[in-house]
Amino acid sequence: TRSTRPQRLLKAVQKNATRGDPQSVISAIDHFCRHSEWAMNIGDEKGTILDSVVNELNPEKVLELGTYCGYSTVRIARLLPPGARLITLEFNGDYAAIARQVITWAGLEDRVQLVEGASEDWIPRMKEHFGIETFDLVFLDHWKDRYLPDTKLMEDCGLLRKGTVLLADNVICPGVPDYLQYVRNSLSYKSCYFKSHLEYTKAEDGLEKSVFLG
Numbered sequence: 001t002r003s004t005r006p007q008r009l010l011k012a013v014q015k016n017a018t019r020g021d022p023q024s025v026i027s028a029i030d031h032f033c034r035h036s037e038w039a040m041n042i043g044d045e046k047g048t049i050l051d052s053v054v055n056e057l058n059p060e061k062v063l064e065l066g067t068y069c070g071y072s073t074v075r076i077a078r079l080l081p082p083g084a085r086l087i088t089l090e091f092n093g094d095y096a097a098i099a100r101q102v103i104t105w106a107g108l109e110d111r112v113q114l115v116e117g118a119s120e121d122w123i124p125r126m127k128e129h130f131g132i133e134t135f136d137l138v139f140l141d142h143w144k145d146r147y148l149p150d151t152k153l154m155e156d157c158g159l160l161r162k163g164t165v166l167l168a169d170n171v172i173c174p175g176v177p178d179y180l181q182y183v184r185n186s187l188s189y190k191s192c193y194f195k196s197h198l199e200y201t202k203a204e205d206g207l208e209k210s211v212f213l214g
């Protein structure tokens, strides 16, 4: 049977990227998505905004919602100091299997914990299962109707502390209107919009950075 797009993306990484070189993995995926097959990775343009937020925060504990093929996982993990940890949640087993191989090809498996499961099931278990009290950075890139309920769930589970940054992809395209309205109007967040473009296209999209005020 025909291979899947994530399988073809992984093949492109194994063919064109150097083992242990995260930047070459990022470049190989961007080239594949720009010249062969579009895929819903954050991409190179929005990716540099993600990089700047990670570099500014120097986070110890990062949570990513929606791993997909692991592109943003690699982007974030490559910037973390060795002691820091990135937990990424992905409930599609096929995507998780591809992402594990992409992360390993980049040589970042010791900084990344890929958990196969739904965010709503695992967010309440961060303390008892991973010993995580609070996160420094949360990257939201999963189903768009999950951004708001999961943000409220993270608040209720005490996973956000004064200064925790939520960075949300796709706030214009496909769009997350309920989430945007919440973080932009809540007195518990200081929110700002980083205008950019939908990955590998000229369509507008952007990231919303929201700092939890406690």
Ligand SMILES: Cc1ncnc2c1ncn2[C@@H]1O[C@H](/C=C/CNC(=O)c2cc(-c3ccc(F)cc3)cc(O)c2O)C[C@H]1O
Pocket: 040, 041, 042, 065, 066, 067, 068, 089, 090, 091, 092, 095, 117, 118, 119, 120, 141, 142, 143, 144, 146, 169, 170, 173, 174, 198, 199
């Ligand atoms: C609740 C939950 N828990 C764990 N993993 C979850 C989850 N919900 C989704 N996931 C996993 O995250 C991934 C989902 C990501 C959803 N992202 C998207 O739907 C998405 C879509 C587009 C897009 C834009 C314009 C177009 F014309 C077409 C598509 C662009 C993007 O950057 C996206 O992130 C894969 C899925 O298995």
Ligand SMILES: [Mg+2]
Pocket: 040, 041, 042, 141, 169, 170
């Ligand atoms: Mg996205």
